[in-house]
Amino acid sequence: MPWFVRPAARSWTCPPAPSGVRDFHAALPGYAPTPLTELPDLAAQLGVGRVFVKDESSRLGLPAFKALGASWAVHRVLAERAAQAPGAGPVTLVSATDGNHGRAVARMARLLDQRAQIIVPRGVHPDAVAAIAAEGAEVIRVRGPYDEAVRRAAEAAAAADAVLVQDTAWPGYERIPGWIVQGYSTLCREIDEQLAAAGAPSPGLVAVPVGVGSLAQAVVTHYRSRPSGPAPALLSVEPEAAACVLESLTRGAPVSVTTGETTMAGLNCGTPSSIAWPRLAAGLDAAVAVTDAESARAAAELAALGVSSGPCGAAALAGSRAALTGEGAEERRTALGLGPAALVVLLSTEGTSANPHATAVPAARTPR
Numbered sequence: 001m002p003w004f005v006r007p008a009a010r011s012w013t014c015p016p017a018p019s020g021v022r023d024f025h026a027a028l029p030g031y032a033p034t035p036l037t038e039l040p041d042l043a044a045q046l047g048v049g050r051v052f053v054k055d056e057s058s059r060l061g062l063p064a065f066k067a068l069g070a071s072w073a074v075h076r077v078l079a080e081r082a083a084q085a086p087g088a089g090p091v092t093l094v095s096a097t098d099g100n101h102g103r104a105v106a107r108m109a110r111l112l113d114q115r116a117q118i119i120v121p122r123g124v125h126p127d128a129v130a131a132i133a134a135e136g137a138e139v140i141r142v143r144g145p146y147d148e149a150v151r152r153a154a155e156a157a158a159a160a161d162a163v164l165v166q167d168t169a170w171p172g173y174e175r176i177p178g179w180i181v182q183g184y185s186t187l188c189r190e191i192d193e194q195l196a197a198a199g200a201p202s203p204g205l206v207a208v209p210v211g212v213g214s215l216a217q218a219v220v221t222h223y224r225s226r227p228s229g230p231a232p233a234l235l236s237v238e239p240e241a242a243a244c245v246l247e248s249l250t251r252g253a254p255v256s257v258t259t260g261e262t263t264m265a266g267l268n269c270g271t272p273s274s275i276a277w278p279r280l281a282a283g284l285d286a287a288v289a290v291t292d293a294e295s296a297r298a299a300a301e302l303a304a305l306g307v308s309s310g311p312c313g314a315a316a317l318a319g320s321r322a323a324l325t326g327e328g329a330e331e332r333r334t335a336l337g338l339g340p341a342a343l344v345v346l347l348s349t350e351g352t353s354a355n356p357h358a359t360a361v362p363a364a365r366t367p368r
C-alpha cells in the first residue's frame with residue numbers, strides 16, 4: 001500500500017487563519033453549517049472509539065465544500081477591484097476545474113453579476129460539466145489533464161477584465177489561492193463547534209481527500225495553530241492514479257506526477273500547490289493512496305449509512321480504512337498515535353451528485 005508517515009508532524013505549529021472568514025460565510029444567503037454525523041458502525045469497523053463524517057454534500061446550495069473557498073476569494077477580488085477602479089464593469093472570473101471549484105466560481109459570478117470562463121480537463125463527469133454550464137459560465141474543454149487546464153486558464157486570464165481565481169498556487173500566483181484556503185477554514189471551525197456541542201473530545205485523526213493540497217493546507221493550518229489540546233494526526237488521501245503529495249512527501253521535495261484515469265476527479269491533480277507544500281511537508285502526519293474500487297466501496301458504505309458521498313468524499317473513509325486496518329495496521333496506528341478510544345473525523349468533501357460515478361464496485365484491496 002502506498003504509505004508515508006512522519007509522527008513528528010504532530011508537534012509542529014504555525015500561525016492560524018485570519019479571523020472574519022466564518023462571519024463572512026455566516027452572512028451569505030443559505031449558509032448553514034454542514035452536518036457532522038456520528039457513524040458508530042464505522043467506529044466498530046475501524047477499531048476506534050468514535051467516527052464522525054463531515055458531510056459536504058450540500059454546502060451553500062452546491063454539492064461540495066468548494067463554495068467556501070470560491071466565495072471568500074471572489075469577495076476579496078471584487079472588493080479590491082472596487083477599491084482600485086470604482087465603477088468598473090463586470091469582470092470575467094477564469095478558472096480551471098476538475099468539477100467542483102469551477103462550479104462554485106461560476107455560481108459566485110452569477111450571483112454577483114460577473115462573468116465566468118471555466119476550463120475543464122479530460123475525465124470530468126458530463127453531468128459535472130453540464131452543471132457548470134447551467135450556472136451561466138462559458139465552459140472550455142481541453143483534452144489534457146488538470147495541470148494543462150490550469151495552464152490554459154492562466155493564459156486566458158491575461159485578457160482584459162479577467163481575473164484568475166484558481167484553487168492552486170505556483171510561484172508568482174499565490175495571493176488568490178491563499179484566500180481560497182482561508183475560505184476553507186470555516187469547515188474546520190464548524191467541526192470544533194459541532195464536536196464541542198456533542199460533548200466529544202478533540203479528534204485523534206482527521207482524514208482529508210487531497211488533490212493539490214489546498215484543503216489539506218487549511219486543515220493543517222487549523223489543527224497546527226490551536227493554542228492548547230492534543231494535536232490530531234492528519235492523514236492525506238489521494239488516488240493511486242494521482243498521488244502527487246504522497247510522492248512529494250516521500251521524496252522530501254514537491255514534484256509533479258503524471259496523472260492517470262480515476263473516478264476521483266477532484267483529486268486528479270499532478271502538482272501540489274506551492275503555498276500548500278511547506279505546510280503539508282511540516283504538518284501532515286501521514287499520506288496514503290487508494291484505488292477507485294476502494295473509494296467506490298467506501299461511497300457505497302456511506303450511502304448505506306445515510307451519507308451521500310461521491311468518489312472524492314468517500315476517499316477519506318477508504319484511506320482511513322487502508323491506514324487503520326489490514327496487514328501492518330498495528331504499526332501504522334502506533335505511528336499515528338491512535339488508541340482504541342480515538343475519535344476519527346472523515347471529511348466527505350462532496351455528495352454523489354457532484355460526481356455521479358457509479359458506486360457499485362465493492363472490490364477489496366488485493367495484497368501487493
Ligand SMILES: Cc1ncc(COP(=O)(O)O)c(C=O)c1O
Pocket residue numbers: 064065066098099100101167209210211212213214215216266267269312313349350
Ligand atoms: C470533492 C473534492 N474533494 C477534495 C478536493 C481536494 O482539494 P484540494 O485540491 O484542495 O486538495 C477537491 C478538489 O477539487 C474536490 O473537488
